[in-house]
Amino acid sequence: MKRQVMVVGLGQFGMALTRVLTERGVEVLAIDVDEARVRVASSYAADVLCFDATDEDALAQAAPERRDVCVCAIGDEAREASIVCTALLKQMGAKLLVARVSSDLHERILRLVGADVVVNPERAFGEGFANNLIYERVKGELNLGGDLLITELEVPPSFVGRTLLELQLPRRYQLSVVALRRAADPGTALQPDPKHPFASGDIIVVVGPPEAAARMLERI
Numbered sequence: 001m002k003r004q005v006m007v008v009g010l011g012q013f014g015m016a017l018t019r020v021l022t023e024r025g026v027e028v029l030a031i032d033v034d035e036a037r038v039r040v041a042s043s044y045a046a047d048v049l050c051f052d053a054t055d056e057d058a059l060a061q062a063a064p065e066r067r068d069v070c071v072c073a074i075g076d077e078a079r080e081a082s083i084v085c086t087a088l089l090k091q092m093g094a095k096l097l098v099a100r101v102s103s104d105l106h107e108r109i110l111r112l113v114g115a116d117v118v119v120n121p122e123r124a125f126g127e128g129f130a131n132n133l134i135y136e137r138v139k140g141e142l143n144l145g146g147d148l149l150i151t152e153l154e155v156p157p158s159f160v161g162r163t164l165l166e167l168q169l170p171r172r173y174q175l176s177v178v179a180l181r182r183a184a185d186p187g188t189a190l191q192p193d194p195k196h197p198f199a200s201g202d203i204i205v206v207v208g209p210p211e212a213a214a215r216m217l218e219r220i
Helices: 012-023 035-041 056-061 076-091 104-112 121-134 169-173 212-219
Strands: 004-008 027-032 047-050 069-072 097-100 117-119 138-143 149-154 176-181 203-208
Touching (some): 027 035, 056 076, 069 076, 076 097, 076 104, 104 117, 169 212, 203 212
Parallel strands (some): 004 069, 069 097
Antiparallel strands (some): 138 149, 149 203, 176 203
């Protein structure tokens, strides 16, 4: 059975999230008060609804409790609406509630009213892009709620010819390698073999605390 996600708010973040989730096989219900945005989303979302997400009765009829994930993606121009919507989704039994935030204060409020995960797209992009500029081997980053960061990077020269068992990344840098793309076959993602040495041009995906990958690149 397909995973079901409700996305409330179809600004740039919500629209992009709806499109990408749909492309990856997720059944998305997209909601916004703006009819033009809803029409755009209807070209790829499984279902769309047009109403004000602070309307308790209308939101209840969308059955958030039946979705695997509910995302309040309402933008910075409507903070009050994002707070009300997040609180309502929680009260209505959202299983996993993700909320977009725009500031530290906004984040604290949304966590208080029930958000399980918060995401600040602008901050995440800025921090990730800064590392891309500073560390040429960093290819991309994804924040997993503030405590963990996924980083894709090209293996440093000091890793070439060495194995994960030798490098001891979890102990030395609090980093776990969860995927690997070999330079010889960059289109295929592999589960890393701890006994197989790295080659120049290999790409690894690591998970760890924020800044852990950056600290590793500075020290090696």
